[in-house]
Structure formats: C-alpha cells, structure tokens
Amino acid sequence: MVPISWYLVLSAILFVMGAAGFVFKRNIITVFMSIELMLNAVNLSFVAFSYLLRSVHAQVFVFFVMVVAAAEAAVGLAIIIRVYRNRQSLNVDDIDLMKF
Amino acid sequence: MDKALFLLFATIAIVGAANLLRQRHPIYSALSLVAVMGALAALYLLLGAEFIAAVQVIVYAGAIMVLFIFTLMLLNVEEEAATGRSRMARYLGLPLLFLLLLQMVAMLRQEYPVTMVAQVGSHAADNVKQVGNLLFNQYVLPFEVTSVLILVAIMGAVVLARRKS
Numbered sequence: 001m002v003p004i005s006w007y008l009v010l011s012a013i014l015f016v017m018g019a020a021g022f023v024f025k026r027n028i029i030t031v032f033m034s035i036e037l038m039l040n041a042v043n044l045s046f047v048a049f050s051y052l053l054r055s056v057h058a059q060v061f062v063f064f065v066m067v068v069a070a071a072e073a074a075v076g077l078a079i080i081i082r083v084y085r086n087r088q089s090l091n092v093d094d095i096d097l098m099k100f
Numbered sequence: 101m102d103k104a105l106f107l108l109f110a111t112i113a114i115v116g117a118a119n120l121l122r123q124r125h126p127i128y129s130a131l132s133l134v135a136v137m138g139a140l141a142a143l144y145l146l147l148g149a150e151f152i153a154a155v156q157v158i159v160y161a162g163a164i165m166v167l168f169i170f171t172l173m174l175l176n177v178e179e180e181a182a183t184g185r186s187r188m189a190r191y192l193g194l195p196l197l198f199l200l201l202l203q204m205v206a207m208l209r210q211e212y213p214v215t216m217v218a219q220v221g222s223h224a225a226d227n228v229k230q231v232g233n234l235l236f237n238q239y240v241l242p243f244e245v246t247s248v249l250i251l252v253a254i255m256g257a258v259v260l261a262r263r264k265s
Contacts, residue, residue: 001103001218001219002146003213003215005212005213005216007143008208008212009208010110010114010143012204012205012208013201014117016204019197019200024121025121025129029126030129032168033168034120036160036164037133040160043140043156044144047144047147047149048218050149051148052218059151059227060231063155063235064242064246066156067246068246071249072253073167074257075257075260077168
C-alpha cells in the first residue's frame, strides 16, 4: 500500500533534478540526457495517474512520449555530431553563435 | 512489502539522478541514467503498467541510451571542462529549482492525500490487451502519424550526420 502521492513526489524530484542538470551541466550530451530524465519523470506521473484513474489512456500517451523521445534523441545526437565536427567542442559555452 | 519495493527503487532512481548530476564524465552520467530508467521500469510494474515497463526497458534503456553511449564513444568525449557557469544560473538557479520543487510537493500533498494508495496486483490483468485495443482503435491516427515522425527523424538524422562529400 504505497500512497499515489509518493510516486508523484518522486516524479517531481526527478523532474527538478533533470532541470538542474539542464541548468548546471556544461557538456551538451549531458544536457540532452537531463532532458531525457525530465521526460522520464513526466512519464512516471502519467503512469501514476493512470493507476489512480483506473484508465489506460495515460499509458498510451506514455507510449507516444517514448516514440517522440526516440525521434528526438536520433535527430538531436545527429545535430550534436555535426556541431562537434564544426567546432571540435561539446561545451555549451562554446556554442554561442545565436547568443544575444 | 510494496512500500519496501517502492522505497528501494525510488532510492535507486534518485541516487542515479544525483550521480548523473555529480559525474563530470558523460559516460558515467549515461550509465547512471540507465540505472534510473531500470528503476523506473520496476516502478511501472508496481503500478501495473506492464506494457510500459517492457517498452521502458527495450526502447529507453535499450535503444535510446545505446544511441547516447554510441555517440559518446564516437566523439571520444573528454571530461567536462569546469568553466564558470553563467551568473544567472549560479545565483538564481538553485533557489528557483528549490522553489519549483517545494511548489510541486506542496500542491501534490494537498491534492492527493495519502489515503489514495496503490496496491500491487490490484490492477486489471490484461494491461497489454487494453493498451493495444486503445492504440489500434481510438488512437490509430496518432499512432500512424508517429510512424511518419519516426521516418522523418531517421531521414533527418542521416542527412545531418552525413559527411560532406
């Protein structure tokens, strides 16, 4: 008997840790992994709500989130490879051409 | 019993996420993210989402993280340079993140009292069948659209990562 709110709080903690990685990490691939961590945290919320509402619809949405995450990872890593070829660096501080 | 399992896997997830933040080398971060994803798959099983748990292991831990580690090895990534972060992130980042966490926890505690509990094994036994029924009846159009999205993503990845000839 685990309260549903524990799952939701765990999801909130993981989401904030992902956001912290996004803000503080300097390697662009680690930043990308932090985004994946945030997506996972949201998926956990979806599944917890799916249990709470006794509805499988949320699980279908988790499936779609995973599909989009896979597509995003493929394209994002291709972009990272291209950036590395052009700049020989993965530090986000060096990739500032569009910085105002 | 459920509580012990939940606490075990929640601890693994949080420690893994903390290790992702702590490690300076991206390979170690990627491996701790795999641990987080495995722990989350176990939590999905506790919540009765068998299909999602399987897909989590196969697609996330299996496919996406392999792609990450493959890229890390391909680019031969070195340790993260310890550059000074931007002033905004240094002074505002942590307080705002704590504020976000406190807000979310306070809201969740208020909206979802501890009397709402999850009991392992109390869910419907035909989870995969239910998901499949929904996916191929009500959500068949979004399902087909995601296949086009995957196709476009594959072509985009090939075009972006191709060497200039």
